Amino acid sequence: MYARKVGEQTLTLGVSGNLWKDVLVLYDRETDSLWTQLSGDAIDGPLVGKSLQEIPSEVSTWAEWKARHPNTVVLKKSVPVGPGYLGYASDPDMLGMFGSKNPDQRLGGKEMIYGVRLPGGAALAVVESYLEEKGGIVASVGGSSLLITGSAAGGVVAYRLPQGVAAAAMQQDGTWKLADGSSVEPSTGNVVGGPRQGETLERLPVTRAYWFAWASFYPRSEVVGKE
Amino acid sequence: MKLPALSHALLLAVVVSPVAAQVFDPKSLPKKDIKGSPMYIVLPRDEIPAVFEPEFLHGEAADAQMEPHEPVLGVFDGVTARAYSLWQLDHHEVVNDMLGDVPIAATW
Numbered sequence: 001m002y003a004r005k006v007g008e009q010t011l012t013l014g015v016s017g018n019l020w021k022d023v024l025v026l027y028d029r030e031t032d033s034l035w036t037q038l039s040g041d042a043i044d045g046p047l048v049g050k051s052l053q054e055i056p057s058e059v060s061t062w063a064e065w066k067a068r069h070p071n072t073v074v075l076k077k078s079v080p081v082g083p084g085y086l087g088y089a090s091d092p093d094m095l096g097m098f099g100s101k102n103p104d105q106r107l108g109g110k111e112m113i114y115g116v117r118l119p120g121g122a123a124l125a126v127v128e129s130y131l132e133e134k135g136g137i138v139a140s141v142g143g144s145s146l147l148i149t150g151s152a153a154g155g156v157v158a159y160r161l162p163q164g165v166a167a168a169a170m171q172q173d174g175t176w177k178l179a180d181g182s183s184v185e186p187s188t189g190n191v192v193g194g195p196r197q198g199e200t201l202e203r204l205p206v207t208r209a210y211w212f213a214w215a216s217f218y219p220r221s222e223v224v225g226k227e
Numbered sequence: 228m229k230l231p232a233l234s235h236a237l238l239l240a241v242v243v244s245p246v247a248a249q250v251f252d253p254k255s256l257p258k259k260d261i262k263g264s265p266m267y268i269v270l271p272r273d274e275i276p277a278v279f280e281p282e283f284l285h286g287e288a289a290d291a292q293m294e295p296h297e298p299v300l301g302v303f304d305g306v307t308a309r310a311y312s313l314w315q316l317d318h319h320e321v322v323n324d325m326l327g328d329v330p331i332a333a334t335w
Contacts, residue, residue, distance in 0.1 A: 001302055004323065004332040013332045014277040015320045017270030021263060026321055026334075027272065036265075037334055039318065043261050044240070055331060057302040063295035069308035073283035074299070075322060075333075077315055078290055 001057035001205075002040045002109035004028075004049050021216050038209065039117075054205035058155035102212045106223050115221070116158045116204050118142045120190065123218035130225025131156065136186070137177065138168050141222045146204065147176060151187040156208070159189050159201035184208050229260070257333050278322040300328055311335075 003044045011028035011037065018025040024037040029170040033045030040052035056216050066072055102109030105165045113125040122142025131137065136149025138161070145161040161168065175192060182194035189201040207214070215221060259264040278316055284292055293299075298313040304326050311333045322333040 001298065002332045002334065010330045011332075012279060013321050013334075014279070015275040016307050017269050017272050017274055020266040021264050023264065024320060026277075026332075034261075042261075044266075045243050052332070055302060055326070055329075057300055057333075059313070059335075060301055061295065062293040062297045062299050062312070065292075065299050065301045065308075065310050067300070069303060069310075071285065072289075072301070072308035072310050073285045074310045075290045075291060075312065075315060075324075076284050077284040077312065078278075110327050112298070150228045173306055 001055045002052035004052060006047060006052070020211055021211055036217075038207070038213060047191060053122070054202045056157070058197065059155065059208070060155055102215070104211070104215035104221075104227060107211040107215075109210065111211040112149065113211050113214055113223075114156045114158075114208060115207040115209055115218070116141075116146060116148065117207070117218065118144060118160075118204065123214075123221040124148075125214050125218075125221050125223050127223075127225030128208070134225075136170055137224060139222070139224050140166065146224045147184070147186075147188075147201070148206070149176065149186050156187060156206050157189070158204040158206045159184070160204060161201065162196065186222050253260050276318075278319050278324075281322050281324050298331060302331070302333070304329070309333075 002065045008047045009030060011030050013026045013028055016027040016034055018034065020043060022034065026035040026037055028035065031046045033042045033047035034224050037054065040054060042048050042050045069193065090148050107113070111129055112128040114128060114131060115123060118141065120142055124139055124141040124146065126137065126139070126148055131148065132182065136147065139146050139148065145166045146156045146158055147161055148156065151157045161178060164222045165180050168176045171177050174186065176186055180195055182191045182196040183209060184190070184201060185192050189203050191197055191199045191201065235250040239272065257268045300313060300316060301308065301310045307327055309324065309326060313335055316322070316333065316335040320334060324331050324333055
């Protein structure tokens with residue numbers, strides 16, 4: 001999910017039909033610049049070098065999302081769509097359309113990860129199965145400590161912990177207790193108790209991706225949850 | 228965000244012949260070098276149809292269109308909640324929408 005305004009210019013995005021480093025390339029109608037779907041960066045055209053700002057979003061089920069947001073709208077379907085794809089996801093040897101190589105052997109190419117990118121450029125990938133097993137983790141990257149955990153929605157959320165706070169533990173009621181005694185509600189990032197009550201943690205967008213694709217974009221990414 | 232490489236599985240389905248034995252040769256595609264990696268021109272622009280003028284449903288009409296366990300991408304700005312079926316996003320790849328005053332691109 002991106003904000004599609006760059007400076008004062010609102011962009012209208014379409015699908016270019018191109019592939020670059022195994023990711024889909026979008027284009028904008030206003031300038032004909034090309035944008036990577038995975039990272040929102042302009043790789044060609046007048047706006048090359050610019051980036052679309054990521055907006056936090058979540059993946060959930062319709063039932064769960066509607067229960068939390070009864071007044072939600074949903075995109076109307078113009079064509080019938082259904083689940084299921086090709087056998088692609090289950091084929092460990094098929095990396096990308098053209099048989100890409102895994103650029104970084106720290107994880108298998110098809111290992112599913114949740115990736116978080118910090119504004120300064122540091123990046124972290126957490127192995128999905130590890131995160132599911134733990135329920136949530138705290139990890140350090142780029143001088144910050146991140147809380148990465150499941151939300152009630154079934155998605156994964158990431159928050160930057162306040163400066164100086166480097167640990168947190170999940171409580172029985174589902175909140176996270178930070179090392180400074182603050183209690184955080186994970187679906188919102190709201191601090192609901194303790195010395196920082198009333199504050200909201202800075203939320204960072206989370207990208208779910210195959211490792212080989214994430215690693216090709218963020219070759220210096222930290223990895224958490226490797227066997 | 229979606230499994231990024233699945234988006235080109237869609238392209239694969241469109242481009243490759245149903246004949247199972249046919250091998251698709253990427254060298255036959257036009258390409259352009261960008262930052263040291265080739266960008267392949269696989270399909271014409273807009274052959275995968277992004278959504279430019281989205282319409283929305285709410286309430287009972289929304290429920291009638293959706294299955295309870297259908298995966299959705301949801302966004303909430305504290306006031307407005309908007310959801311997009313992931314099955315539908317797989318088909319369109321990007322939806323040009325507004326979240327309050329903010330122009331957004333829903334993509335997975």
